[in-house]
Amino acid sequence: MIHSCVRRGRVTPGQQRALDILWPHYGVETVRDLNALFGRDAEKHLEIGFGNGEALVTMAKAHPENDYLGIDMYRPGVGHLLLQIEAAELSNVRVMCADAVEILQDHLPVHSLDSVYLFFPDPWPKRRHDKRRLLQAEFVKLLGQRIKFGGSLHLATDWKAYAEQMLEVLEDAPFFINCVGGFAPRPPERPLTKFEQRGLRLGHGVWDLLYQCQDKSLSTEN
Numbered sequence: 001m002i003h004s005c006v007r008r009g010r011v012t013p014g015q016q017r018a019l020d021i022l023w024p025h026y027g028v029e030t031v032r033d034l035n036a037l038f039g040r041d042a043e044k045h046l047e048i049g050f051g052n053g054e055a056l057v058t059m060a061k062a063h064p065e066n067d068y069l070g071i072d073m074y075r076p077g078v079g080h081l082l083l084q085i086e087a088a089e090l091s092n093v094r095v096m097c098a099d100a101v102e103i104l105q106d107h108l109p110v111h112s113l114d115s116v117y118l119f120f121p122d123p124w125p126k127r128r129h130d131k132r133r134l135l136q137a138e139f140v141k142l143l144g145q146r147i148k149f150g151g152s153l154h155l156a157t158d159w160k161a162y163a164e165q166m167l168e169v170l171e172d173a174p175f176f177i178n179c180v181g182g183f184a185p186r187p188p189e190r191p192l193t194k195f196e197q198r199g200l201r202l203g204h205g206v207w208d209l210l211y212q213c214q215d216k217s218l219s220t221e222n
């Protein structure tokens with residue numbers, strides 16, 4: 001049975017079945033050793049805020065040689081992802097229903113991740129809500145401590161003000177280096193989700209940011 005999950009929301013009967021039956025197979029309440037969790041030594045990729053899991057499942061299907069951990073706080077989205085994992089018979093995906101900040105801070109080992117993806121995080125469009133955005137200097141520092149040296153951070157947003165904030169914060173972070181200088185062209189390997197397709201139809205812009213974690217003493221502080 002799933003114990004975690006910060007945001008509950010309305011769960012469909014199918015999602016409830018997935019939460020009851022599939023969670024014991026793919027759900028994770030706590031993690032210390034990622035190789036032990038997946039039962040093998042392979043690249044470890046983390047998606048934060050996977051929503052309905054579309055991008056995560058696409059990446060995991062495309063790269064069976066890699067392991068994928070997804071963290072989101074929204075219970076219906078977790079149920080939806082579990083159903084997709086079952087349908088695609090994926091053995092390289094594990095799911096956490098929790099606040100990614102807490103998991104990064106208290107669970108994931110230092111320099112254990114090959115890459116982190118943060119696609120279309122909640123934009124918090126009102127100016128007075130800027131502080132609620134996930135991508136803040138403290139969070140970037142935490143990411144720098146959990147991503148391996150040489151590992152990558154890939155962000156995307158369709159909210160221009162957030163894109164600019166992301167760029168500003170990351171350019172100030174001494175442990176990340178911008179792979180292209182400024183915003184990146186859309187990498188073809190980032191899955192095109194229904195969410196993004198809808199935004200594109202409505203004429204929204206999309207900004208990608210690609211960084212590499214580099215070896216600086218600051219990033220090993222805990």
Ligand SMILES: C[S@@+](CC[C@H](N)C(=O)[O-])C[C@H]1O[C@@H](n2cnc3c(N)ncnc32)[C@H](O)[C@@H]1O
Pocket residue numbers: 007048049050051052071072073074077098099100101118119120121122123134193195
């Ligand atoms: C706007 S949705 C984007 C979903 C998905 N990445 C996509 O591109 O469709 C943002 C997601 O981030 C999740 N989220 C927000 N804050 C989070 C946190 N602190 N930890 C984990 N997930 C979080 C929300 O529950 C939501 O599912």
